[in-house]
Amino acid sequence: MKNKFKNNEKGFALPLVLLLLVVMTIMGTTLVTISSNEHKSNTEKDSNQQTFYAAESGISVAKKYMVGNTNTFNGSQSNLDGNLKFCKASFFPNLRTSNGFHYEKENLNKYISASGDEATRLGKFSFEYFIAYSPDQNGDNSSAKTKSGTNNTLYTIYSCGCNETKDKCNAQSNMIVPLEAVVTLVN
Amino acid sequence: MINKKAGFTLAEIMVAIVVGSISILAAFSAYNYFQKSYQSISQKAAINGTAREALAMLARDLRNTGYHHVDFANYNCEGLRESQYDYIGIGQKGRTNGYYGQADGLTIFYSISAKERIRIQYFVTKHQNSSDWYLKRVVNINPVGHSRSGCGAWTRNYNMPVDDEILVPYLEDFQIIPKDKDGNVLFPVCTSCSNYENSYGGQVKSKENMKKVHTVDVYLTLRSPKEVYNKAQVTKIINGESPYGSNINVPADKYYRETFFVSVHTRNLAKPIAISEKTGTSIGQTSSYNK
Numbered sequence: 443m444k445n446k447f448k449n450n451e452k453g454f455a456l457p458l459v460l461l462l463l464v465v466m467t468i469m470g471t472t473l474v475t476i477s478s479n480e481h482k483s484n485t486e487k488d489s490n491q492q493t494f495y496a497a498e499s500g501i502s503v504a505k506k507y508m509v510g511n512t513n514t515f516n517g518s519q520s521n522l523d524g525n526l527k528f529c530k531a532s533f534f535p536n537l538r539t540s541n542g543f544h545y546e547k548e549n550l551n552k553y554i555s556a557s558g559d560e561a562t563r564l565g566k567f568s569f570e571y572f573i574a575y576s577p578d579q580n581g582d583n584s585s586a587k588t589k590s591g592t593n594n595t596l597y598t599i600y601s602c603g604c605n606e607t608k609d610k611c612n613a614q615s616n617m618i619v620p621l622e623a624v625v626t627l628v629n
Numbered sequence: 630m631i632n633k634k635a636g637f638t639l640a641e642i643m644v645a646i647v648v649g650s651i652s653i654l655a656a657f658s659a660y661n662y663f664q665k666s667y668q669s670i671s672q673k674a675a676i677n678g679t680a681r682e683a684l685a686m687l688a689r690d691l692r693n694t695g696y697h698h699v700d701f702a703n704y705n706c707e708g709l710r711e712s713q714y715d716y717i718g719i720g721q722k723g724r725t726n727g728y729y730g731q732a733d734g735l736t737i738f739y740s741i742s743a744k745e746r747i748r749i750q751y752f753v754t755k756h757q758n759s760s761d762w763y764l765k766r767v768v769n770i771n772p773v774g775h776s777r778s779g780c781g782a783w784t785r786n787y788n789m790p791v792d793d794e795i796l797v798p799y800l801e802d803f804q805i806i807p808k809d810k811d812g813n814v815l816f817p818v819c820t821s822c823s824n825y826e827n828s829y830g831g832q833v834k835s836k837e838n839m840k841k842v843h844t845v846d847v848y849l850t851l852r853s854p855k856e857v858y859n860k861a862q863v864t865k866i867i868n869g870e871s872p873y874g875s876n877i878n879v880p881a882d883k884y885y886r887e888t889f890f891v892s893v894h895t896r897n898l899a900k901p902i903a904i905s906e907k908t909g910t911s912i913g914q915t916s917s918y919n920k
Contacts, residue, residue, distance in 0.1 A: 455649060455652070455653070458653065458656065459656055462657075462659070462660050465660065465663075466659065466660060466663045469664070470663065472667065472671075473666070473667055473670055473671075476670060476671055476674045477670070477674075479674075480678070483681060484681075490685075494919075501917070534920070535741065535742065536742055536743070536918075576699045577699075578700055579698070579700040579704045579742075579743030579744065587699060587700075589699075590703075596699050620919070620920050621917065621918070621919050622918045623916070624699055624916050
């Protein structure tokens with residue numbers, strides 16, 4: 443009977459606390475992972491949206507160029523494949539040739555006035571566009587087409603937004619949003 | 630002393646019991662707290678994820694709505710004339726849908742090449758024997774069939790690339806509100822119009838309205854798959870402006886609900902014309918496509 447309690451080292455407090463600690467650590471890490479994944483997806487979505495706007499800016503810039511330089515758009519086209527950096531014809535499902543009149547690439551902060559952090563952020567997005575005759579049903583854009591019932595020539599503006607600067611953007615590793623717009627010039 | 634035995638005094642045991650139970654209680658309540666926040670955060674993350682994907686898909690489809698390849702009229706497999714094209718249809722009031730009977734359905738059309746036109750349908754439906762409602766997406770290439778020579782036969786495999794895909798589970802409400810460029814709600818805009826819509830001009834008025842759609846507001850209300858709250862609470866869902874939107878009183882329960890909203894510019898419907906101040910040349914946009 444001597445020292446019955448003193449020598450009884452059996453307890454449950456330590457294993458219980460350890461178990462709870464392990465379970466809570468696992469839950470805690472999962473929570474952090476879930477949150478950071480959510481954060482990442484949201485950032486990506488945000489970036490994708492901005493890239494879309496970059497492509498849209500490309501179309502606006504292209505339209506502005508067109509109305510200011512109407513003479514450029516009735517001669518012959520040239521093959522732009524070697525000149526285009528990340529906005530290749532292969533991004534557009536209905537285009538198989540790479541002919542075009544004019545191309546340009548620019549960072550977004552050049553056209554959207556902003557200052558400080560916002561300017562830096564916009565500077566990391568860019569667009570590239572090219573303007574060509576609208577392609578026929580086979581994706582061939584070598585000759586001019588007119589809008590049915592009119593004499594207006596149809597042009598297509600192909601524009602790509604990129605979530606990287608115009609010089610660093612790489613079609614393989616960056617996010618590219620391709621956008622096309624069919625336009626006519628009317629006097 | 631004969632009776633002397635080594636041991637604890639009553640006071641020591643009492644203190645040990647009190648200290649022990651306090652620490653065990655603390656550990657358990659901490660565990661409980663972790664469990665609760667884990668549950669609610671993982672549920673919120675789950676519905677956030679599905680809504681994000683679904684809205685991105687809806688936005689892209691809506692942007693392309695009404696796009697026609699410049700050669701579409703001459704080469705489309707369905708043999709459609711331009712006056713026969715539908716652009717966008719919304720099953721609004723009158724067609725009861727969803728658990729609360731107020732959800733909309735959306736049908737949109739655009740061409741993906743000179744030959745092919747696709748119809749995309751979003752609708753709220755029950756899945757098999759479950760009592761929960763889902764947002765489904767169905768894509769149909771050349772839904773009218775192949776009537777032009779050189780177009781091959783219609784096959785389910787090719788012509789229905791997305792057949793009954795469950796896009797969003799546990800959907801509570803889905804509202805589509807089309808607006809013109811001044812922000813006024815357009816009604817009706819339907820492709821298969823109900824009696825209610827027919828009393829407002831039906832198909833004929835819809836055809837006029839389709840070309841005026843400038844933006845489309847999309848509301849998506851989702852419910853968490855598992856219960857989140859401790860106490861049951863009443864929820865009210867109001868999406869979009871009355872009388873075109875929804876106004877739902879959800880009976881008290883412990884689920885978490887969240888509404889996601891996106892307003893999409895339908896680039897191909899209400900077409901802009903930009904006029905250059907310098908040259909007087911104007912640029913007419915006929916259609917645009919976002920892959």
